[in-house]
Amino acid sequence: MALHTPPMPAGELVTEGPGRAPGARTGRLRNLRPTTWVGLAFALPLLAYLLIFYLYPLVENVSMSLHRFTRASFVTGEAPFVGFDIFGEVISSPQFWPTVRQTAIFVIVSLTFQYVIGLALAVFFRRVFPLSAVLRGLFLVPWLLPIIVSGTTWQWMMDADSGILNQFLGIFGVDPVWWLNAENSLMSVTIANIWLGIPFNLVILYSGLQNISGDLYEAASLDGAGPWRQFWSITFPLLKPVTAITLLLGFVYTLKVVDIIWIMTMGTGTSQTLATWAYSMAFGKGSSGVIRYSEASVVGTILLVIALAMGFIYLAVQRRQEADR
């Protein structure tokens, strides 16, 4: 992505040109000289867009977390500034720490299984075999389906009375599981979320595997290393950079999940995470019926800070990987 400064072709000098970049030497071709104004002009729609559609809502969100908003605020416009009071209220609320715990379980269990299954499949698909491309393509389906579609399907499969999952378990004499009740809902939404995340892991890890030279494996098998040994001595160590990126992105994407949980359980019981909590306080048709924008924004702001931190870590990891190369 370095700026392109092309070599000058002989005999075709253009000595003058509008929009000269500062510090540009004469006698060079008129652009591809980097020109500040032109670059800005092309980027302007994006810059304006980022300011209006990213920064503004985010500022709005943070501001809401510092003002006490109520339903009436939308009519009267009155929302007194209260500093970090609402942060204190949210963090000391009895729901806060259990929700953090559930979020952590949801994220860690999802990531672990998505990664392990995704990696196993990537290794499985590494060498071409008949139909491998088609099958690999089909594995993308869960990732491409609208979440409302997969969410409702899982919800029906997990129905306690007539869901296929309980019927299947019944063959082995297992009693019906109340998948979606308060106690089990965290496990159920995690299962569905793992299913959703496998394709993403598979695709990224697969492309990572393609960059490992086949010679290494040939040499290893000449030395008598079996598939297991090859995996631990070649595949896994060489895949570390890709693994880091995959897990990092997976963490961020899983942390912000609302839709699959909301569609399956409305974030009830143990399936409440920070993201669904924020959603339900602001938009939920919750049982309480009380809309709490400021509290929702506080949780949102916490999530935002985590996302920002992850962005920095992502960048640092990427830099280090580029330096190593």
Add this chain to the structure above:
Amino acid sequence: MSTSVATLSSTGTAPAGRDNRVRRAWWKTTIGVILTAVMLFPVYWMVNVSLTPRDAIRSADLFPHNPTFEHYSQALSQQLPYLGTSLLVGLGTVALTLLISAPAGFAVSRLFVPGRRVLNFSLIVAQMIPAVVMALGFYQIYSRLDILNTVPGLILADSTIAVPFAVMLFSAFMAGIPGELLQAAQIDGASHWRTFRSVVLPISRNSAVTVALFAFLWAWSDFLFASTLNREGGNLRPITMGIYDFIGAQNQEWGPMMATAVIASIPTAVLLVVAQRYVAAGVTAGAVKD
């Protein structure tokens, strides 16, 4: 297709060692088919339920013995307006995303933009911001501007899912365009805009297709913005809300619901059949490139 992306998604070729390999390859195909079947079982189940007559749904048969299309006709008669809205929102999002991201990709990759590193960082972080946070902010702004429950409002919000990704994809591809091409255009006296429109854009067609496909699919699939910014939009709500209505209903009707879900999955199917290679390229480009 982008050169850098193509290398990532190209398949490795099996080296020599024929006979044994061939036999093992068919073994792998068998296992692969089984794994895929397990993975796609929920999708099969959705189709199965959508074809099962109403009175047989609760018995959870593995196969629709008396397949019926009644759920589909019911779904279509109810959901047509929502499908129309979704189509409109999807196309609007595609147009807006392309309009903003193509020039920006050109600027970021080939022209001098001050603060390019900060911009790149913002694009990465933008993709990490939880949608619920965005929705909270948008809700506040939209209710002040009184554009809640409108199609343009939803298009604007949905485009935020796609724009950062699109800029990164375009700039990754455009960075690989040979400099000689752009130079030739300049020598012929083309302006930057002309170079962009007549040289860069036509070459970047595949990137544009990838961006368009993803932008459409994401807008089509969006639940979060639709359920927050467009809750009371009546017929101006997208198909995801049409399905969501079933969940809230007293007596959840699984047949029509699953039929609607199948219909809502059509763009996914199209994407897979028409554009699988773009999809794989898109996933890897969005995640591991910048």
